[in-house]
Structure formats: C-alpha cells, structure tokens
Amino acid sequence: MCGIAGYVGKNNASEFLLEALKRLEYRGYDSAGITVLDKNGVFKCVKSAGKVSALEKKIKSEDSISSPIGIAHTRWATHGHPSESNAHPHCDCKENIFIVHNGIIENYKILKESLIKEGHRFKSETDTEVIAHLIEKYFNDNLEKAVLKTLKQIKGTYALAVVCRDNPHKIVVAKKSSPLVIGIGENEYFIASDPSAIVGRADKIIYLDGNELGIITAGDFKIVSTINNSQINKNQHQIDLEISEIQKGSYDNFLLKEIFESPETAKNSTRGRIIPEEGLVKLGGLDVLDQNKLREIKRIIIIACGTANHAGQVGEYMLEEYAGIPTEVELSSEFRYRKPIIDSRTAVIAISQSGETADTLASLMETKRKGALALGIVNAVGSAIARETDAGVYNHAGPEISVASTKVFISQVIVLSLLTVYLGRMREMSMVMGKRITEEIKNLPALIEKVLRNNDSQIKNLAKKYSGYRNFLFLGRKYNYPIAKEGALKLKEVAYYIHAEGYAGGAMKHGPIAMIDENFPCIFIIPNDSVYKKMWNNMEEVKARNGKIIAVATEGNEEIKKIADEVIYIPKTLEMLTPILSALPLYLFAAYIGVELGCDVDKPRNLAKSVTVE
Numbered sequence: 001m002c003g004i005a006g007y008v009g010k011n012n013a014s015e016f017l018l019e020a021l022k023r024l025e026y027r028g029y030d031s032a033g034i035t036v037l038d039k040n041g042v043f044k045c046v047k048s049a050g051k052v053s054a055l056e057k058k059i060k061s062e063d064s065i066s067s068p069i070g071i072a073h074t075r076w077a078t079h080g081h082p083s084e085s086n087a088h089p090h091c092d093c094k095e096n097i098f099i100v101h102n103g104i105i106e107n108y109k110i111l112k113e114s115l116i117k118e119g120h121r122f123k124s125e126t127d128t129e130v131i132a133h134l135i136e137k138y139f140n141d142n143l144e145k146a147v148l149k150t151l152k153q154i155k156g157t158y159a160l161a162v163v164c165r166d167n168p169h170k171i172v173v174a175k176k177s178s179p180l181v182i183g184i185g186e187n188e189y190f191i192a193s194d195p196s197a198i199v200g201r202a203d204k205i206i207y208l209d210g211n212e213l214g215i216i217t218a219g220d221f222k223i224v225s226t227i228n229n230s231q232i233n234k235n236q237h238q239i240d241l242e243i244s245e246i247q248k249g250s251y252d253n254f255l256l257k258e259i260f261e262s263p264e265t266a267k268n269s270t271r272g273r274i275i276p277e278e279g280l281v282k283l284g285g286l287d288v289l290d291q292n293k294l295r296e297i298k299r300i301i302i303i304a305c306g307t308a309n310h311a312g313q314v315g316e317y318m319l320e321e322y323a324g325i326p327t328e329v330e331l332s333s334e335f336r337y338r339k340p341i342i343d344s345r346t347a348v349i350a351i352s353q354s355g356e357t358a359d360t361l362a363s364l365m366e367t368k369r370k371g372a373l374a375l376g377i378v379n380a381v382g383s384a385i386a387r388e389t390d391a392g393v394y395n396h397a398g399p400e401i402s403v404a405s406t407k408v409f410i411s412q413v414i415v416l417s418l419l420t421v422y423l424g425r426m427r428e429m430s431m432v433m434g435k436r437i438t439e440e441i442k443n444l445p446a447l448i449e450k451v452l453r454n455n456d457s458q459i460k461n462l463a464k465k466y467s468g469y470r471n472f473l474f475l476g477r478k479y480n481y482p483i484a485k486e487g488a489l490k491l492k493e494v495a496y497y498i499h500a501e502g503y504a505g506g507a508m509k510h511g512p513i514a515m516i517d518e519n520f521p522c523i524f525i526i527p528n529d530s531v532y533k534k535m536w537n538n539m540e541e542v543k544a545r546n547g548k549i550i551a552v553a554t555e556g557n558e559e560i561k562k563i564a565d566e567v568i569y570i571p572k573t574l575e576m577l578t579p580i581l582s583a584l585p586l587y588l589f590a591a592y593i594g595v596e597l598g599c600d601v602d603k604p605r606n607l608a609k610s611v612t613v614e
Contacts, residue, residue, distance in 0.1 A: 001074050002027065002029065002073060002075050002100075002101075002102040002193070002474040003020075003021060003024030003027045003029060003073065003074040003102075003192075003193050003197070004024075004071070004072075004073055004101075004102055004159055004161055004180065004191065004192065004193045004576075005017050005020035005021055005071065005072040005073070005191060005192050005193075005197055006025065006070070006071040006072070006100075006171050006189075006190070006192075006231075007068075007069065007070055007071075007188070007189070007190055007191070007219065007508055007531060008069045008170070008171050008188065008189050008217060009068060009069075009185060009187060009188020009189060009216050009218045009223075010068060010187055010188055010218060011068065011188060012066050012067065013036050013037075013068060013070035014036055014059060014066065015066065016035065016133045016190065016201060016399070017034050017036070017070055017071070017072035018034070018052065018055075018059070018072070019071055019197075020058055020072065020073055020190075020192055020197035020198070020449045021073075021197075022052050022056070023054045023196050023197045023199075023246060024074055024127050024193055024196070024197050024402040025051075025052060025074065025603060026077045026403060026602065026603065027074065027076070027194075027400065027608055027609045028403060028412050028603065028606075028607050028608025028609055029048065029052075029074035029075055029076050029084065029608075030049070030050070030075060030076060030077050030082035030089060031047065031048065031072055031074070031075045031082050031084065031086065031087035031201050031400065032047070032048055032050075032051075032054075032055040032072070032073065032074045032075065032389045033045065033046065033047035033048070033055065033075075033087040033089050033100075033257075034046050034047075034054050034055065034059065034070060034073075034089070035070055035072070035089040035098040035100075035163060036066075036067035036069065036070030036326045037067045037068070037069050037070065037132035037163070037165075037168055037323035038067060039066075039225055041165065041168060042194070043091075043095070043098050043163060043165055043166060043168075044067075045089055045095075045098060045199075046058050046059050046307075047084045047085075047087040047089075048080070048084060048087065049082055049083055049084045049087065058248070069163065069169060069171065069172065069218075070163070071089055071099075071100050071161045071162075071191070072100065073087070073089060073100035073101075074587055075087050075088050076608050078104055078127070079128045080124060080589075081125070084144045085123060085124050085450065086125055086126050086423060088100045088101065088126075088128060088309075090123075090124060090128050090129040090131075090132045091132055091523075092120075092135065092136035093120055093121050093136060093197070094131045094136065095132065095168060096131070096136065096139075096164060096165045096166050097132050097136055097139065097143075097158055097163075097165075097320075098162070098164075099128065099131055099132045099135070099162045100128075100161050100249050101128040101131060101158055101159070101160040102158065102159045102160070102179075102180075103157035103158035103159060103160075103176070103177065103178045104127060104154060104157055105127040105128070105130060105131065105155070105156040105158070106155045106156040107154065107155040107156070108127035108130045108154075108156075110268060111130045111134065111153065111154070112130050112197040115130065115133045115134070115137070119548040120137075121364065126182040127156075128208045130141070130154070131150060131154065131160065132582065134150040134153055135147055135162060135164075136152050138150055139164070139166075141166060141167075142167075142390055143162065143164045143166075143167040143172050143593065144213065144215050144224075145174050146227065147162055147172045147213065147403075148213060148226060151174060151176075151226050156176075157176055157177035157178050158174065158175070158176050158178055159174070159175045159176075159177075159178035159179060159180040159193065159208075160174050161173045161191055163402060164266050165599040166282055169217055169218065169362040170215060170217045170464065171189075171191065171216045172189055172213065172215055173208065173213065173216065174208075174212065174213040174214070174215070174226060175208040175209065175210060175211075175212055175263035176210050177210060177249070177361065177384070177403050178193075178358075178526055179204065179207075179210065179354075179356045179383065179384065179532075180192075180208045181193075181194065181198070181205045181207055182194075182205060182206045182216065182221065183198035183201055183202030183204070183205050183210065183239075184202055184203075184204045184221075184236060185201060185202045187218055187219060188218060189216045189218070189221060190202050191216070194354075195239050195241060195368070196246050196255055196399055196401075197242060198239065199239060199241045199243055199246060199574070200359065200480075201241045201244075202239065203238065203239055204236040204238060204498040205237050205239055206234045206235070206237070207234075207237065207383075208387065209387070210224060210384075211226045211227050212224070212225065212226065212232060213225075215268065217372070236379075237382055240381065241399060245398050245399050246399050246401060247365045248559075251600050252595075253591075253595075254401040254402040254602045254603055255402040255404060255406065255494060255591050255594075256588075256599045256601075257402075258373075258400055258402055258406050258407045259402070259406045259407065259452070259584065259588060260452055261398065262406070262407045262410045262448050262584065263445045263446075263449040263452070264398075264450045265395075265396075265397045265398065265407040265408075265410055265574045265606070266411070266414055266444045266445040266448050266580075267445045267489060268396040268398070268411075268598065269410075269414045269415055270414060270418070270441055270442065270444070270445075271399065271409040271416075273418055274418070274438045274441055275438065275443055276435060276438040276439045276442055277435070278434070278435070279421070279425065279429075279432070279433065279435035279436075279437070279438055280421070280425055280429075280432065280434060280438070281419075281422040281425070281438065282305075282422075283329055283418060283419070283422050283433075285300075285391055285392050285393045285394065286375070286391050286392075286393065286419075286422065288318070288435050289366070289373075289390065289391050291426070293373065293424045294347075294426060294428070295425065295426050296345050297325060297345060297346075297347045297423070298325070298326070298345040298346070299328075299330075299345065299346045299347070300319055300325050300328070300346075300347045300348075300349060301327075301328050301330060301335075301340070301342075301346060301348045301367070301372070302315060302327065302329045302330065302348075302349045302351060303331075303332045303335050303348060303349070303350050303351070303360055303363045303367075304329070304331075304332060304350065304351035304352065304357075304360060305331060305332050305333060305352075305357055305360055306405070306489070306587065307353075307404075307405040307408075307409050307486060307489065307584070308351040308352055308353060308357075308360075308405070308409075308412060309329065309332075309351075309353060310409070310482040310486040310489070311328040311409050311410075311412035311413050311416065311482075312349070312351050312416075312487055313329045313481070313482035313485075314408050314482050314483075314579045315327070315349075315413070315416030315417075315419070315420070316329045316411050316480050316537065318416055318417055318420040318479075318576050319416070319419070319420050319423070321576070322429060322433070322437070322576065323393060323420050323421075323423040323427060324428055324429075325423060325427075326426065327506050329502065329570060330363075331596065332359035332360040332362070333362045334378075335363045335580045336362045336363040336366055340367070340370075341371075342367055342371065342372045343371060343373055344371045344372070344373070345375040346366040346367075346372045346373070347372065347375055348364065348368075348373070348374055348375065349375045349376070349377060350375070350376045350377070350378075350389065351377045351378075351412055352362070352376075352377075352378050352379075352383075352385050352491065353377075353378070353379045353395075353400060353405055353408045353412075354379070354380050354383060354609070355376070355380040355382075355383020355384055355385040355386050356380070356385070357385070360385065361384050361388065364389070364412070365388065368388070373390055373394075374389045375389055375391055375392050376388075376389035376392030377392060377393050377395065377412060377419075378392065378394065379394065379395040379396075379397050379400065379408050379411070379413050381394060383512070386550070391405070393403070393415050393419065395408055395411040395412060395415060396411070397410075397411040400468070400609075401602065401609075402609075403493070403602065403603055403604055403607045403608065403609045404490055404601070404604065404607075406583075408588045409583065410448070410580055410583065410584075412486045412529050413580050414444065414580060416578060417441055418441065420437075420576075421437050421438060421441075423614075437576070440573055440577055441577070443573070444573075444577065444580060446491070447573060447581055448580065448581065448584065450571055451570050451571065451581050451585065452584060454569070455568055455569070455588065456588060458568065459568065459588040459589050460588075460592050462550065462566055462568075462589065462592075463478050463589060463592030463593045463595070463596050464592075466521060466550075466593065467593045467596040467597055469498070469519065469520075469521055470497070470498055470499060471498070471499050471500070471515070471520050471521075472491060472499075472501075472515070472520075472521050472522070472523060473488075473500070473501055473503065473508075473512055473521070473522045473523070473540055474488045474490075474501065474502040474521060474586070475502075475504070475505045475508060475523070475524050475525070475535070476501055476502075476504070476524070476525035476526075476527070476535075477504060477505040477506065477531040477534055477535055477576075478529065478530065478531045478581075479529070479576060479578055479579050480526075480527065480578060480579055480582055481502075481504045481505070481527075481581050483504030483525050483579045483582050483586070484502035484503060484504070484523075484525055485503075486583055486586070487500075487502060487523060487583070487586035487589075487590070488500035488501050488502035489502065489588060489592040490551075491586075491589070491590040491593065492602040493501045493590070493604050493607060494590050494593075494594035494599060495590055495593040495594040495596075495597055495599055495601075496594075496599055496604050496605055497597055498597075503522075505531070505534060505535050505538045506534070508538055508541065508542075509541070513542075513545070514597070516540070516542055516545040516546075516547040517545060517546055517547065518546045518547070518548065520547060520548075521547070521548040521549075521550060522539075522542045522547050522548065522549055522550070523551075523552070523589075524539055524549060524550070524551045524552065525582045525586075526539070526551050526560070527553060527554045527570065527572075527575070527581075527582060528553075528554040528557060528572065528577045529575040529578060530575060536563075539551070539563050539564065543563055548565050549563065549564040549565050549566070550564065550565065550566040550567075551563075551564035551566070551567050551568070551581050552570060552585050552586070553567055553568070553569060554569070554570060554571075554572050555569045555571055556571065556572070557570060568585045569602070570582055570584075570585070
C-alpha cells in the first residue's frame with residue numbers, strides 16, 4: 001500500500017527518488033519523505049504530509065540535497081494518523097540509521113515497551129520506528145548483521161530499505177510478503193515497490209522473495225536468506241513496460257485512459273489463446289500441468305478481494321453453467337480464517353491485479369498446505385501470487401495506474417471465460433458450444449469499442465444530470481448481479497461523496513425497496529437474457545414508488561423506454577459475456593460523476609491500489 005524507493009549509484013539519488021514516488025502515488029498515500037546522504041556524510045531527512053509535490057518543494061528549498069545514495073517513501077497510514085512526524089523515513093535515537101517500511105509489525109507494542117525501558121526515545125506513533133531502534137540496538141559496525149538480527153525479533157509483514165551513516169555507501173533491503181524489486185543499471189541500482197517506478201532507468205529487475213535480504217552498493221549486490229544467511233542466486237527479468245504505458249497521454253486522468261484502453265486489453269487477453277474453428281482455448285500457463293489433473297478437478301474455489309472478487313463471481317456462473325464444475329467464490333480476507341474442506345481434487349483460483357494482495361496470498365498459501373491445486377489469474381508478471389501458484393494465466397492488461405480497477409476487471413472476466421471453455425471442452429462441452437463461445441469472445445474487442453464510442457457523450461451528460469444525488473441503487477440478476485455490485489463499488493470509490501449499493505434484483509424486496517423514492521435513482525443492468533422478465537418486474541416496483549430508473553439494456557430494445565427514465569444501450573452478445581459490456585457504462589458513469597464532483601478519480605481518498613497489508 002505504501003511506496004518504497006531507493007537508489008545507490010553514480011547519479012543524483014534525489015532526482016530518481018522523487019520521480020519514483022510520483023510513479024508510486026497510485027498505490028495510495030497520505031504523506032511522503034526522503035533521506036539522502038549530504039556532502040558532510042550525514043543522512044538528511046525531509047518529510048511532508050500530503051502530496052509528493054509538497055515534498056518536492058521542500059527538497060528544492062534545501063541545500064546539500066544532491067547525493068549518490070538515498071531512500072524514499074509514500075505512507076498510507078496504518079499505525080498513527082497522517083502527519084509529518086509519522087511519515088517515513090524513520091530513524092534511531094542517534095539519527096544514524098534510517099528506514100522505510102511497507103507492512104505491519106504485529107508485535108511492535110511489546111518491542112516498543114522493551115526498547116523504551118532500555119532508554120530508546122521514540123518520535124512517532126508508527127510500528128516502523130521500532131525496526132530502526134532494534135537495528136540500532138544490534139548494530140556493531142555491520143548493518144546487514146544488525147538487520148538480520150532485527151528481522152528475527154519482529155512478527156508481521158515487511159518490505160524495507162535501510163541506510164546507515166556508519167555504512168554510508170550501501171542500502172540493505174528485505175522482504176516478507178510485501179513487494180520489493182531491484183532494478184539493475186550500470187554501476188547503479190534502483191529499489192522500488194513495483195517495476196513501474198523503475199521503467200526507463202533499468203532494463204533488468206530482480207524480484208525479492210519472502211525471507212530474503214539484499215545488500216546493495218553502487219558496484220554490486222548480494223541476496224541472502226534471512227533464515228540461515230545463505231547466499232541466493234536470483235534470476236534477472238526483463239522490464240516489459242514502456243514509459244508511455246504509465247503516462248496519461250491525451251487524457252485528463254488515468255481512470256478514463258484505462259477505461260478506453262479496454263478494447264486493446266481485450267485483444268491482449270485473448271491474443272493467441274482462442275481457436276474458434278475448433279471451439280478450443282489454449283492457455284500456455286495451464287498447459288504445463290498434467291491434463292488429467294485438470295480433468296479430475298471436482299470443485300473450484302475462487303479467492304479474491306474487491307473488484308477481483310466481483311470478476312470471480314461472474315466466473316462462478318460461467319464455470320458452473322458451461323464447464324459443469326461446482327464453484328464457490330470467497331472473500332480472501334474472510335476465507336483465510338475458515339477451515340474449508342479441501343482435497344487434491346479442489347482447484348483454488350487466486351485473482352489479483354497486483355498479484356500481491358495480502359489476504360489473497362495468505363489464503364492461497366493456506367489452501368496449498370491443504371493439498372489444493374493452486375492456480376492464479378494475475379496482471380503483474382513475476383508477482384508473489386504468480387510465483388506461488390502451481391500454474392496460472394496472465395491478464396496481459398498492461399499497467400493500471402488508477403486506484404479503481406477497470407480494464408483489468410474486463411480482462412479478468414475475459415480470462416475466466418477462456419478458462420471456462422478450456423476446462424469445459426475437457427468435459428462435456430460440445431465443439432458446437434465451444435465454437436459459439438470462442439467466436440463471441442473473438443468479437444469482444446469490437447463490441448467493447450462500440451460501447452465506449454456510442455455511449456461516452458450520453459453518459460457524460462447523465463453524470464452532470466445525476467451528480468447532485470447522494471444515493472444510488474444498482475440492481476442485476478444472474479451474470480449481472482456481480483456487475484451491480486461492481487458498479488456500486490466504482491461509484492463509491494471514485495465519486496466518494498456518494499453512497500451506492502449493489503443488490504441482486506430478487507433481494508430488492510428484502511430491504512432496499514424501503515429506501516426507494518424520487519431522490520434515490522436505481523440503475524438496472526437488464527440485457528435481453530434469461531432473467532429479463534424478472535428484472536422488468538423489479539423496474540415496475542421501483543416505478544410504482546416514483547423511483548428514477550437508468551437502464552443498461554440490449555440494442556434494439558425499444559419497450560424499455562416506456563419505463564426507464566434513461567437508457568444506455570450495449571450490443572447483443574452471449575449472456576455469459578454481457579457483464580464485460582455492461583460494466584463499461586457504469587465505469588464511465590462513475591468516472592464522470594467523480595470529475596463533476598471534483599474528486600481525485602485516480603487517487604480516491606483513503607484508498608490504495610495494492611492492499612499489501614492485512
């Protein structure tokens with residue numbers, strides 16, 4: 001959730017660190033800070049509450065800030081309120097050791113009490129400061145040894161970077177659960193929470209795994225185990241991102257840019273994966289498995305959080321209806337505390353954009369211990385979930401900078417439709433059905449483009465008309481019930497002065513109908529599908545109570561104009577694929593209302609892109 005950056009090399013560290021923090025803003029934060037070695041051999045620390053731009057102004061007003069080594073951080077408050085004193089980096093009593101940290105130290109209170117008794121003085125309310133004082137306690141002219149001793153004392157999760165005045169030319173980094181990568185340059189190294197911060201600076205990166213510690217200088221680096229201190233040889237990976245992918249281009253915000261990238265996302269998610277003439281799907285990430293093991297799957301559990309969980313709920317309908325496999329979707333943050341019945345014929349699918357979602361990763365590890373086949377659907381190549389699964393499928397959606405996920409959701413549902421055909425054709429799905437589904441999947445990029453092109457102007461006007469309302473109800477059934485929840489979530493996320501709820505149409509009479517009046521607009525996702533008549537009945541019930549109706553309906557449906565106040569049309573497609581098209585107008589609606597209300601639609605308040613703490 002926080003962002004970590006570090007640099008050691010031949011150039012000015014501050015320049016890279018500030019650039020990296022700006023690129024990491026999408027992860028969510030409330031304060032920022034930087035520590036660099038000044039010309040007098042002292043680490044100078046500058047912090048600021050609020051935006052990175054405020055930190056940048058403070059740095060420019062400082063002298064002696066040019067340095068070949070430094071660390072920086074954007075903080076998302078977990079322990080202690082957002083303030084300059086709680087911002088990272090944190091230091092020890094002597095201001096000799098400085099640290100930036102992402103994660104949660106669960107036993108920090110006990111450690112802090114002990115350190116205070118020993119005479120240590122604390123300046124912040126954070127759990128992170130405990131780490132700095134522990135390193136001070138164990139420090140004896142060797143920073144990495146002190147860090148290793150410290151890590152054996154703390155319980156929790158962490159990605160951290162440490163610098164020390166007495167060892168001024170090295171950075172020590174370590175990881176357990178929270179993400180951290182090292183970019184490799186020419187006599188310079190870059191440290192960051194994810195590769196987007198390093199694009200254009202280095203071509204190769206190393207992904208730190210759990211329980212690993214790195215010692216980095218301008219000329220070399222070494223990775224060791226935090227468990228037994230043995231040296232680890234790491235593979236280097238090519239950075240596949242382009243700078244243009246993490247820039248807004250001609251758009252006012254990343255949210256709209258990414259929504260309008262959905263057609264290209266659909267192409268990338270399906271490229272080389274469908275064989276329409278045979279009704280087959282090829283998923284190279286799953287082909288590595290014993291195909292008999294896949295045929296023997298008797299049950300699927302999908303684990304995910306937030307938007308990814310909604311994608312999983314769409315997948316649940318697909319996998320049961322077309323692949324014939326009993327499927328359940330679980331919220332990772334709750335599933336990890338249950339005692340589920342799992343065996344070797346259970347497949348667990350972890351869905352995560354970042355591949356680092358803490359609760360999903362923890363749930364995945366627990367199911368692996370119980371013998372489940374671990375599969376993943378992730379967007380971030382080389383992420384923790386991608387590395388921990390037995391096999392998986394990448395989204396290939398490209399970087400998603402806006403906190404609110406849009407194009408990756410589209411990709412997740414597309415990948416689940418591909419997985420449905422992949423597993424279904426191993427079972428009882430006929431070639432005819434396989435061909436029908438794959439042909440429609442092949443058409444999705446054009447259909448998505450049509451939805452965006454035909455509805456953008458109309459939805460922009462609707463946003464102006466409805467931005468004054470403070471409550472919305474989203475309703476859908478079957479495949480589009482998860483879309484009702486997803487539409488409500490997006491509106492709450494990016495237009496955060498508005499309350500919205502997503503319900504199944506059949507549940508409306510079990511509570512929400514009590515709230516319906518002329519000031520409570522209802523958005524119906526009502527394509528021409530198997531539950532169309534049921535949804536029509538729901539609209540009649542809302543209309544009878546003077547509720548305003550915005551309908552997302554199938555092209556050519558003229559009768560719906562008789563009852564709905566506003567109609568947004570989507571092209572006709574297979575029922576199982578309608579969620580991909582029906583989500584798009586809701587994304588535009590949320591984005592434009594957020595803009596109307598003056599919200600920061602890319603970085604909504606209190607939210608983080610990658611939820612890497614529990």
